[in-house]
Amino acid sequence: MAFRDPVDGHEHLALVLGERRQDMLVRVHSECLTGDVFGALRCECGQQLDAAFDAIQREGSGIVVCLRGHEGRGIGLLAKLKTHALQDSAGLDTVDSATALGLPVDVRDFGPAARVLGYLGVRSVRLLTNNREKVRALRSHGIRVSARVPLPVGPNDHNVRYLTAKRDRLGHDLPQLRVQDAVAQRGQGAVGQPGHDGGQLAERALAGDERVERGVGEQLEG
Numbered sequence: 001m002a003f004r005d006p007v008d009g010h011e012h013l014a015l016v017l018g019e020r021r022q023d024m025l026v027r028v029h030s031e032c033l034t035g036d037v038f039g040a041l042r043c044e045c046g047q048q049l050d051a052a053f054d055a056i057q058r059e060g061s062g063i064v065v066c067l068r069g070h071e072g073r074g075i076g077l078l079a080k081l082k083t084h085a086l087q088d089s090a091g092l093d094t095v096d097s098a099t100a101l102g103l104p105v106d107v108r109d110f111g112p113a114a115r116v117l118g119y120l121g122v123r124s125v126r127l128l129t130n131n132r133e134k135v136r137a138l139r140s141h142g143i144r145v146s147a148r149v150p151l152p153v154g155p156n157d158h159n160v161r162y163l164t165a166k167r168d169r170l171g172h173d174l175p176q177l178r179v180q181d182a183v184a185q186r187g188q189g190a191v192g193q194p195g196h197d198g199g200q201l202a203e204r205a206l207a208g209d210e211r212v213e214r215g216v217g218e219q220l221e222g
């Protein structure tokens with residue numbers, strides 16, 4: 001189903017599988033042309049979208065809300081590609097490359113997703129995301145998030161710096177990166193040193209009151 005949001009004016013898409021009910025699996029996906037359509041390896045958007053489809057297919061029901069106007073966390077495609085160029089030329093990460101260009105780090109509005117879900121009659125969701133901020137954003141727009149279901153997408157050589165910045169600077173829950181840290185530390189002869197702060201942060205957050213379901217990758221293996 002397609003929607004035109006009355007506030008942001010963008011046309012958004014909802015892909016619905018199965019009967020609609022409360023607490024169904026929902027992925028609120030920020031559009032990423034380079035990752036979703038062309039399979040760019042510098043971010044994990046396309047892999048997350050695939051993992052969300054897989055999880056929903058396995059469960060037999062779920063919704064993917066694809067939000068337009070969310071390119072580059074809301075700065076737009078042109079600006080996003082400028083940050084990519086700066087990342088390649090100056091070695092800046094996803095946060096610093098935006099601020100160096102005078103751009104905001106995240107200006108996404110999740111109100112349209114809440115309005116789409118409201119129209120579909122789904123007021124309580126199990127949200128497929130590694131991003132706790134997205135949980136907070138949806139709740140602020142009146143959607144109950146009864147559980148967060150992580151999407152543990154494996155890092156690669158092209159996106160590991162991007163994912164590390166998302167974990168350490170934007171608070172995403174990416175425990176799979178700890179393996180990469182361990183490998184990097186071994187490579188530097190630093191075996192036995194304490195784990196990365198980002199990993200410890202994630203563990204503390206997971207121990208809080210947030211209900212986290214087992215990740216999709218773990219479900220696959222279990």
Ligand SMILES: [Zn+2]
Binds near residue numbers: 032034035043045
């Ligand atoms: Zn992307």
